[in-house]
Amino acid sequence: MADLSIKVHNLELKNPVMTASGTFGYGLEFDDFMDVNLLGGIVVKGTTIHPRQGNAYPRMAETALGMLNSVGLQNKGAHYFATDIYPKLTKYKTNILVNVSGSTIEEYIACAEIINELDLITGIELNISCPNVKEGGMAFGTSCPSIEAVVSAVRKVYHKTMMVKLSPNVTNIGELAKSAEFSGADSLSLINTLLGMAIDAETRKPILSTITGGLSGPAIKPIALRMVWEVSKAVSIPLVGIGGIMNATDAIEFFLAGASAIQVGTANYLDPSVTIKIIDGIDSYLNRHKFNSITDIIGGLHM
Amino acid sequence: MRKTVLNLKVISNLQLNDDHHLLELQSPDQLETINPGQFANLLVDHSPSVFLRRPFSIYSVDYLNNTISVFIKEIGDGTRALGKTPVGSFINTMFPLGNSFTIPDEPQRILLIGGGSGVASLMSLAQILSKKSNEVSILIGARSAVDLVELGHFSKYGTVYTTTEDGTLGTKGYVTNHLIMGDQLAQFDRIYTCGPEPMMKAVALIAKEKAIICEVSLENSMACGFGVCLCCIAETIDGHKCVCTDGPVFNSTQLKWQI
Numbered sequence: 001m002a003d004l005s006i007k008v009h010n011l012e013l014k015n016p017v018m019t020a021s022g023t024f025g026y027g028l029e030f031d032d033f034m035d036v037n038l039l040g041g042i043v044v045k046g047t048t049i050h051p052r053q054g055n056a057y058p059r060m061a062e063t064a065l066g067m068l069n070s071v072g073l074q075n076k077g078a079h080y081f082a083t084d085i086y087p088k089l090t091k092y093k094t095n096i097l098v099n100v101s102g103s104t105i106e107e108y109i110a111c112a113e114i115i116n117e118l119d120l121i122t123g124i125e126l127n128i129s130c131p132n133v134k135e136g137g138m139a140f141g142t143s144c145p146s147i148e149a150v151v152s153a154v155r156k157v158y159h160k161t162m163m164v165k166l167s168p169n170v171t172n173i174g175e176l177a178k179s180a181e182f183s184g185a186d187s188l189s190l191i192n193t194l195l196g197m198a199i200d201a202e203t204r205k206p207i208l209s210t211i212t213g214g215l216s217g218p219a220i221k222p223i224a225l226r227m228v229w230e231v232s233k234a235v236s237i238p239l240v241g242i243g244g245i246m247n248a249t250d251a252i253e254f255f256l257a258g259a260s261a262i263q264v265g266t267a268n269y270l271d272p273s274v275t276i277k278i279i280d281g282i283d284s285y286l287n288r289h290k291f292n293s294i295t296d297i298i299g300g301l302h303m
Numbered sequence: 304m305r306k307t308v309l310n311l312k313v314i315s316n317l318q319l320n321d322d323h324h325l326l327e328l329q330s331p332d333q334l335e336t337i338n339p340g341q342f343a344n345l346l347v348d349h350s351p352s353v354f355l356r357r358p359f360s361i362y363s364v365d366y367l368n369n370t371i372s373v374f375i376k377e378i379g380d381g382t383r384a385l386g387k388t389p390v391g392s393f394i395n396t397m398f399p400l401g402n403s404f405t406i407p408d409e410p411q412r413i414l415l416i417g418g419g420s421g422v423a424s425l426m427s428l429a430q431i432l433s434k435k436s437n438e439v440s441i442l443i444g445a446r447s448a449v450d451l452v453e454l455g456h457f458s459k460y461g462t463v464y465t466t467t468e469d470g471t472l473g474t475k476g477y478v479t480n481h482l483i484m485g486d487q488l489a490q491f492d493r494i495y496t497c498g499p500e501p502m503m504k505a506v507a508l509i510a511k512e513k514a515i516i517c518e519v520s521l522e523n524s525m526a527c528g529f530g531v532c533l534c535c536i537a538e539t540i541d542g543h544k545c546v547c548t549d550g551p552v553f554n555s556t557q558l559k560w561q562i
Binding site: 022023024025029030032033053054056057058059060062063064065066067069071074217266268269270271272273 | 307308346353354355356397523524525528529530531532533534535536537538542543
């Protein structure tokens with residue numbers, strides 16, 4: 001049994017496997033299938049200060065080795081989260097992070113202030129990379145000045161771990177990562193979905209009601225690996241790798257590229273207990289390669 | 304029964320016509336109660352073009368042999384692959400998912416209306432309603448006689464009426480053209496329907512006009528099946544609801560259908 005525990009800045013994880021926001025609900029939906037407490041942490045559904053209905057149906061298109069979604073941050077708002085959902089999450093003995101999003105900097109601040117009051121929420125993941133909202137979201141995450149504005153503003157009001165989730169829909173992710181680090185991010189998670197599109201040739205119409213949406217699944221893993229590797233050379237804060245992780249081997253690849261932990265996203269839809277298999281598989285890999293600890297392979301790519 | 308993911312063994316694969324299969328899947332564990340209207344989400348293995356699971360209504364349940372059956376209409380690569388699964392192999396199955404049709408406390412007169420492969424969600428419903436002494440009538444519509452399968456099984460649980468678009472069996476036209484949808488409809492306490500959305504909307508409109516309770520089973524595309532991806536939403540008077548967890552069965556008056 002290798003030591004799977006890892007510190008991501010001041011976030012202490014019992015193992016490096018977390019779940020990606022929007023693919024794991026509030027954890028409660030998985031209680032039938034698995035023991036959520038076995039995870040290093042969960043990132044719950046994207047939360048905004050005001051309730052959001054999200055986009056119209058259809059919001060999903062299956063693609064080659066992946067899928068597009070345009071849910072559009074459907075959630076009942078930060079107040080509802082604090083009063084109705086949070087009390088149900090206090091049963092869990094794992095890290096719970098809330099993915100915080102907004103249309104304006106003021107909305108990000110207001111939402112983070114509410115989450116800051118919730119004792120058992122160990123951190124936030126600042127979502128500056130949602131491609132499916134008309135205002136805010138990814139718009140904040142695609143230029144250095146806007147990243148600096150939103151990250152530093154939330155840093156002033158949020159006092160626990162702040163992970164910043166980066167968008168891949170940019171030309172130089174390393175530069176944007178540096179802006180987030182400079183503005184007070186404790187760690188970075190990457191990547192969010194890639195902006196894409198699906199068309200029904202028979203009807204000659206776009207499949208999604210929003211025309212474009214976010215691509216996820218194994219199709220995006222090579223891009224995610226490349227971006228984690230680039231960002232690991234650009235910043236010194238820890239990284240959490242996300243993008244098409246379906247099994248332990250995929251996860252190991254992200255550690256080698258420089259991630260200290262990973263988030264499993266779309267794979268949860270296909271196999272709701274896949275994260276447990278990934279934790280076991282990481283342990284097997286470390287044992288097979290005679291490593292004592294997960295820290296032995298982080299950034300351990302042979303060049 | 305709580306939601307689970309199991310490898311179920313295909314113990315029979317009955318080809319009903321050119322593109323319909325009835326697969327009987329056996330669980331290694333004792334099945335607990337599965338309610339009529341619930342569905343299963345099947346993984347398609349080794350298909351380069353299919354990524355997500357495919358949802359199917361649970362057609363029938365056999366608690367003695369611990370089997371469920373699913374009715375598969377071949378539409379695309381996923382359903383074609385599943386339809387051709389050989390007996391003896393396994394299908395990774397997430398089930399039972401979703402809510403179910405309302406079973407009234409006292410026996411009532413109930414009309415089930417199925418269109419196309421939508422009949423799949425009505426078989427176990429017909430069985431349970433009939434077992435609980437409800438007076439069950441079943442109206443099934445299809446394109447052609449060859450698409451009307453499993454009528455014999457339905458007739459064990461109630462009176463069966465049929466319509467076909469080409470007139471090869473029963474009344475020519477759509478289910479809404481059947482005589483029973485006219486003045487006779489007032490005799491029913493409830494209508495339960497599953498089929499193409501235009502058909503269900505037409506049925507819901509008639510039910511609304513006659514003030515008959517109407518439950519519909521929706522079939523939106525989904526990525527997960529257990530309420531986390533939020534992709535399969537239906538617009539209801541209470542906002543967006545997940546078809547996979549708040550449904551698939553909705554009272555038609557809850558839906559924001561412009562009828």
